[in-house]
Amino acid sequence: MTEPRGELAFIHWIRSQLPSADPRVTIGPGDDMAELRLPDGGRVLVATDTILDGTHFDARRDPLPDIGWKALAENLSDIAAMAAVPVGAVGTLALPRDFTMAQGQDLFTGLKRCADEFDCPWVGGDITSWDQRLAITVTVLAHAERPVRRSGARAGHCVCVTGRLGGSLLGRHLTFRPRLAEARRLAEAAPLAAMIDLSDGLSTDIGHLCRESGVGVCLEAARVPVSDDAVQLAARDGRTPLDHALNDGEDFELLFAVAESDVARVLVLDLGVEVTVIGRFVPAAEGCTLVDSQGHALDLKPGGYEHWR
Ligand SMILES: [Mg+2]
CATH class of the missing domain: 3.90.650.10 (PurM-like C-terminal domain)
Known part of the structure; x- marks a missing residue:
């Protein structure tokens, strides 16, 4: 990858690699969520976010149910940013190899509580384990008749x-x-x-x-x-x-x-x-x-x- 390194530079490069016009893509990269047109004419918003032990939480100190809550809640915050309504969520839990069943259940309890409170059905995902720290990726789907974009602000607003x-x-x-x-x-x-x-x-x-x-x-x-x-x-x-x-x-x-x-x-x-x-x-x-x-x-x-x- 060419310098300068950094999240913004990398996103800029990725966007340069994507086709500029695809009729299925009604909102492309650069917003809180992307939006896709479905074959039946409907539209669905999608976003994903990962939280990492040591960066976004500290598993030695933070309660596991709170970590689960955060993993979904920050994705729901992107749905809020579009003034949209949740449709559903899936996620991948990358568990440390020594994670116990009780710890997994604690983590999921917080996730599920957030899903229930904000009426966002949790519909599955993937569980994997590795020799590293806890990592959680959640993907959410949502819908809005008129999603609010990042791009509509004008001078004077x-x-x-x-x-x-x-x-x-x-x-x-x-x-x-x-x-x-x-x-x-x-x-x-x-x-x-x-x-x-x-x-x-x-x-x-x-x-x-x-x-x-x-x-x-x-x-x-x-x-x-x-x-x-x-x-x-x-x-x-x-x-x-x-x-x-x-x-x-x-x-x-x-x-x-x-x-x-x-x-x-x-x-x-x-x-x-x-x-x-x-x-x-x-x-x-x-x-x-x-x-x-x-x-x-x-x-x-x-x-x-x-x-x-
Ligand atoms: Mg956001």
Whole structure:
């Protein structure tokens, strides 16, 4: 493979290898889910994600049911990002060779609890074992009449985010609830121009959305909703709470674009989670900036998680 190495560069190269037009592919790579047209004219969304012991969880410390929950929940978060409804899920469990039956059952209990709570039938998969640490890959199928893409944000649209960000490492990254119902209610209340779920960190994920939409963004630091976890973590490690909110991964909240004329319709919803307007999309030439409390515009650099960097 040619340099530069890294997840984004590799994805870019893979996309260059794929045919640009296939009538079966209604949404190709680059979104939270791809969409395929079925022979009968129906459409199905599909996405997959892997979590690895030592990278996305720590099997020596984290409860196995929580690990199982996370494996499915982060896939459901991609379904939420399209404002879609789950159709079903399959997965591969790569178990360490010394894994016991009871451990396998604990792991699956969490997975199944997530499947039941979010009404996503678990329909099988594959179990394998090896001399390495636990790895779980889940693939989900979903459907939406009008999937919300990453590509529809336009200059002037408001940037909105659900929940509070940062510090998920203190536990929320394992036990979060994917924003499935919230996403559908938001999409019903107003046309959402674009949406993504925050898996790699706000500063990185907003870059993905801007790239796909061909826009820039201007965020107001003072408006970014900072979680209590971010404040707690900042007190320990000397980074600022805002730094955690911007750059920590695995919040699994929703970031979306909505026209200013529609924003009131999403802000009045009682979702059980707050929705905050944190800035505006701007023309691409203006780039991605963060305006601090003194009014200084700083470059908003992706500081979140890029895999395989
Ligand atoms: Mg996603």
